[in-house]
Amino acid sequence: MNIRDLEYFQRLALEKSYSKVAAFYHVSQPTITYAIKRLETELNIPLVNRSQAHKNVALTSAGRQFLQHVNTILRELRIAKEEISHLTIKKLPLGLPPIIGNYYFPKLSPQLLKADILPHLIIRREGSENLLRQVKLGRLDVGLIGSLDPIQVESLSAEILTKKKFKIVVAKNHPLAHQKEVAFGKLATEKFLLLSEQYVHHHAFLRLSQQNNLDPQVIYxxxxxxxxxxxxxxxxxxGFLAELAINPDDNLVTLDLTDNNQPQFLISLVYRNSSILPPIMDKLLELIRQIVTKDEIKKVQKD
Known part of the structure; x- marks a missing residue:
């Protein structure tokens, strides 16, 4: 089965016109027609409805089912090509959301430099949802990604490296500043300053609001x-921030939430199951695991 024939068929399903597919690929219309016929001959079943009553090309039921497999085949082929090419490319793309990156990368970078990985690293700083989408599509090998729930995608491996708490954050002269903890339900009259929807924080805030049947006032x-x-x-x-987003130099006061079943900020190392990772990438993964584990041990010892 010819890969180009599959590409022609996929495009035909989209364009619903032989002439448009031919124009897209800069080939003659008979080239597209013969390609579809080759597929039908090999599968021994019509894929396209050739009734003159249809102005546009329509797939048969078998054609629609075959299209699902074609989409999968071509997607996996593209991903395979990208993964194989990464074996010879010296640049390593790593997805880091801003807050996670700001917290862990300064701790990680000395080890990366020592292992001669830092010069080859390309950091992609985007929201966790966008980074997860890129890993799914094979456009990114690895991401250190935040979420509220365990990441469960069939094509991906996702190792939860740590769990962080969300905190209520106030100024030192705020009436709440003398408290060490607070129930979310007690904040109904407060004015909130939040991170935007691209952050996991937004979804955690909504979840807490729903659990408490509240509609908090978000002013910015x-x-x-x-x-x-x-x-x-x-x-x-x-404010409502994950604990790793807050530094001592910020001169802010943080309060623990006392709510049961409150959301946690999960940090997972995510990569494709089918990825063929070069040794340098394996080393990168191991260093990330070590740094996060070491940081957790220090936190426990400090507490």
Whole structure:
């Protein structure tokens, strides 16, 4: 079975026109017609409805079923080509969401430099959802990704490396600053300053709101963590941040949430099951695991 024939068939299902497919691939229309006939001969079943009553090309039921397999075949072939090419490419793409990257990369970078990995690394800083999508599509080999629930995708391996708490964050002169903990339901009258929807925080906040049957007042959302912290510090409102997003230098007060079944910030090392990873990538994965584990041990010892 010819790969090009499969590509022609996939495009025909999209365009519903032999002439448009021919124009797209810069070939003659008979080339497309013969390709479809070859597939039908090999499968011994019509894939296209050739009734003159249909102005546009329509797939038969067998054609629609075959299209699902063709989509999978061509997608996996593209991913395989990219993975094989990575074996010879010296650049290593690593997906890091901003907050996770800001917290772990300074701890990780000395080890990466020592292992001669740092010069080859390309960091892609995007939201966790976008990075997960890129790993699914094979456009990214590895991502250190945040989520509220375990990542369960058939084609991916996802190792939960650690779980972080979400905190309520206020200025030092805020009325809540003298408390060490608070129930989310007690914050119904507060004005909230939140990270935007591209962050896991937004979904965690919604989940807590639903659990408490609240509709909190959100006065501002931002993609910029530093701007958000500055607004919280000035006393404009209350923040909701994962603990790893907060540094001692921020001069902010954090409160634990006392709610049962509160969401946690899961940090997972995600990569494709079928990935053929070069030794340098295997080393990168191991260093990430070591750094996260070491950080957790330090935290336990400190507590």
């Amino acid at each position: 959302q931002s993609d910029d963590l530093d701007i958000l912290k500055g607004m919280i510090k000035s006393g404009m409102g209350v």
